[in-house]
Amino acid sequence: MLFLNQIIKKIPSHWVALADQVLVSGVNFVIGVILARTFGVEVFGVYIIATTFLFYANTFQSSLVISPMMTAIPHETDETKRQELLSGFFGYALILIMLSVVGIAIVTYLLGVMVASLHLGANAGPLLLAIIGFQLQDWLRRALYALHQTGRVFLLDLLAYGGQLASLAILYYKNALTPSSALLSMAVVFFLSALLIITIQNIVPSFKQALLVIKTHWRGSRDFFVAWQLQWAGSQGLALFGGGVLGPQIVGALRASINLVAPVNVLFQWMENVIPVRAVTHLKKGGLPEMYHFLSRLAWIGGVLFGVVVVGLYFFAEPLLGLIYGDTYRPYALFVFLQAVYIWLSHFYRLEFFACRATHRTADIARASLIMALVAIGTGVLGVYLIGGSAVILALILGQSVSHLYLFYRRNIYKKTISL
Template structure:
């Protein structure tokens, strides 16, 4: 019994959950610590810079790491190592291109040279570390990825906490600390990287062309997801950094739910696919019901706390700086719950072999963002932005749900016909 328990807690699936908890939990704590230590105006600028970095990170994942994970899973070790090295070499061009994009965004949203330099360095270090951790994920060496993320993500929490205790923290210093821990993790990872004795040689362009079939759809999905909700801090930037800071503080607090959302996205698709394959449509239907009972219970508890104690939560987490943002938090909480349901729905969609529904749902939500969302921001200001964010995310959830229902019904019809 003890040996079985040890195998379970040290298995690849559990290690992946530990790793996700480290990454999501550390990022959540990092944003909270920075929000507490920066002045509201500075935190507004920091938030726009961080959102810019996250956008580039999502594009990097779509172009490089996700296709590498999918295609590399079927490669022989020597072939996959060649793919990895070829993609790593592409970063000689990818990092300058990302820096140029970042410079354009900076001129519009955070025109401060020192901040731009710090963010650009962090982007470069993040790209390199992300390549290495995804390499280990593909090889199912999750323990190495976990150790690397403890250095980078948990490390940034510790250093920001320590530095903030002795020095006044600003946006540039915060990004510099994150860049340092990410670079240190990458260098530490290189030291333990062991490639196969023989490695296939590939031209970088050859690998990019091979991955483009997947990457182009992933890029479109990233753009649709950002249009569905992530873009709102940029849309309210003309209202001033104080407004952006209050809006971002609420979103960062609600990201506590993101750990659950990420865990669902990592675990549920594979588990549901296996269940469908071996247990059939009836078993999948029962699992869907059980999952949504649990998700509904969590959503109701989350909404109760955020609606009843919004001001108290903001005061506890941010030390009184953003207490006045309680009405925004109450509105945005409904959007966070929509994302929770959408994550579960999207996981079942993938399990049933449908990878397009997430894109279509977020595309519809993006259409609302740039029509109804613009109108609400123009007429209602930051409150309109909170309402629009929630409507956008709810739109994505509802359309995703409809598409999942259609997909499930078709599976049922095929099963009945074959019977």
């Protein structure tokens, strides 16, 4: 590991960050293929329903801890204060991890009783452990990005995602791969890899500093929290509703379609980890004009790249589904094309979000998320009964588009206010 760390230090940080996202997205893609082909569309849907609750639990940490941390730590130039901030955010993260585990335990129990088709009961224990491991690892990787420790991020993800892939391969060859065993392997590998890097990095949580962090960043965290909850309700929550109405196979097919375009998601994840910090840097250096010039360049480059993917998947979605997942997935080719369109539009939407985060316009983020959720849920719930699973993705596209128009409107108002 020390030898690998020395090699990584010699590589420019932006290339290491991109390599890390290739690693994470590539492994997730392979894992998705293994699980989808092994389980079949319906059991794969059961697994995805369980992980939906995992990602929901992570919305608490992502909004309340990670979002303010990704701007607060880069803004702080004093090393001692920066370490205090890091310890505070770590303590805050641990508190939320425990609270989210308790909350998800209650929710999964109630839904497992009320909606038996979701099959939550058998996977509840491994799911709760996976929530702990996943959130700990996710907080650590974002904290390391905020500290510009991209080499350590790569090592962390190599251990976590590489270990997860290896453990699933072992379970597969032992004919012991089930939704429960897959979740349990994630829990163990993610927790151990995070614990190792935390020890090496010597990061110690401080609950005293956590209280100060909460007090200082509560207002922005509150707006991020509302935004993340609304975004989840208008996306994952809507997919979960579709699964409850149409069956787990729809959730499995939706996830397979997302996984097929997941390699493109490498750029999204890289952007999420790097662009907010870079946007703040450009804002401090040259004000709003330089920051928006930087984001505009990214918009054009990404728009062309994602546009090529959309066109390609229009023609090749069905044969790719059959080749990668099997013939049972071929009827869901439309899902893949619609997911590609959604991702293309999401590229521009995320850049606008990063601008809001850099300028601390968290209230605009919350309102935009409310608009997206209301439009997506309102059209999606009705659409599921009328046209089936494709309504989920179409509702996401419509909700995001309307929300983006609102952010354009708010951006112009903000610029006029600053110029006065």
